[in-house]
Amino acid sequence: MTFTFTALLCLGALPKPVLTVHPDSVVYKQTTVTFFCEVPTGAKAYRLYKVENQKLKHIEFLQNPKDKAEFSISKIDQKHAGQYRCQYRINDGWLSEYSDSLELVVTGTLHKPTIKAEPGSVVTYKSAVTIWCEGTLDAEICVLHKEGSQNPLDTQTPEKPEKKAKFSIPSVTQQHGGQYRCYCYSSAGWSERSDTLEIVVTGLSKKPSLLSHQGQILDPGKSLTLQCCSDISYDRFALYKLGGADFTQNGDQWTQSGLSLANFTLGPVSRSTGGQYRCYGAHNLSSEWSASSDPLDILITGQLPFSPSLSVKPNSTVHPGDNVTLLCQSLYKVDTFILSKEGAAQQPQRLKSMFQVQEFQAEFSMSAVTSALSGTYRCYGSQDSFPYLLTQASVPVELTVTGEVTLNSQDDLQSKP
Incomplete structure (x- = not known):
């Protein structure tokens, strides 16, 4: 459809409109999308353009007296991908500025990439995070997109041979929190979008x-x-x-x-x-x-099919102020030993194992013991590959601290039987 202007056109004298698209600027092929061209005051007509070969190609013209024009494209494919702009006029002689460009990405030709955050998706305020997007072998570029943003945040070339694109945020703020996806491009077209990665920014008030x-x-x-x-x-x-x-x-x-x-x-x-x-x-x-x-x-x-042994030196019954060592041992490979006291509120103690005399072992030393250390102890082992999965428990050992504590004239601690 064409339109003949009857008066001299004055381009750019009006405020530029705002161009948005629904449901998103990154959509799967065969989706129906709607462009909205919105102005602060009433307009007589609207135009939608697509950038092709660095030129604006007129796509559609609407005569619409409302503040917002709608341009719909059904069942989009790769030929619809690209940059769009819109424009409006209020009478026969006045055309507005063009809107900012909006990039429409049509995905679904390639398999979706994977997305992850390093060191993790929960990030402390002002710390650094890296978002990795891993595409297919022939991916030429990968693009990072944040939900709610009309345009991609960043574009990177995947590193070879890992096929990963690296998006770095050196100092996160609250504005970086939200849901992210990525997608990649090759000569065959755009991939599907990755699964969603949510970045959560923490650290702005007292810890619970x-x-x-x-x-x-x-x-x-x-x-x-x-x-x-x-x-x-x-x-x-x-x-x-x-x-x-x-x-x-x-x-x-x-x-x-x-x-x-x-x-x-x-x-x-x-x-x-x-x-x-x-x-x-x-x-x-x-x-x-x-x-x-x-x-x-x-x-x-019980995630490793064996049990370490636990023993007490010098004895399982001691006096206050004595020194005690709890010895964990295993004939099978253990990287870390964990000592637990039944009913204790504090975290279990951990020690790296040492290989001595054909077995793995660790010594948990307690100096100047008090009656508070009396109780039932058990020992477990874990391996570095799965540090939160333990062996079966050792046979429990009862430690008893008996006697009263008094101060002598030199203010030393002594025990009375």
């Missing part, structure tokens, strides 16, 4: 605490609830597992004695439950998450 009422070492099948709590009145809490893809929100939440709390039920536990967890808090009207809680390790027993 994370604890497990069932302890940190659990047998398979046991129930497990992790509790996140804070003396800050957070409205939302989230739980994150190191290396995981999910940022779990909306635990069972309540307020008690000036504390805000949330429970996250993970049981019954299995191999996949083992790992390091952190939790975060936020207010309802804010997208800003708190600093991370201290990490909490959840260890799953």
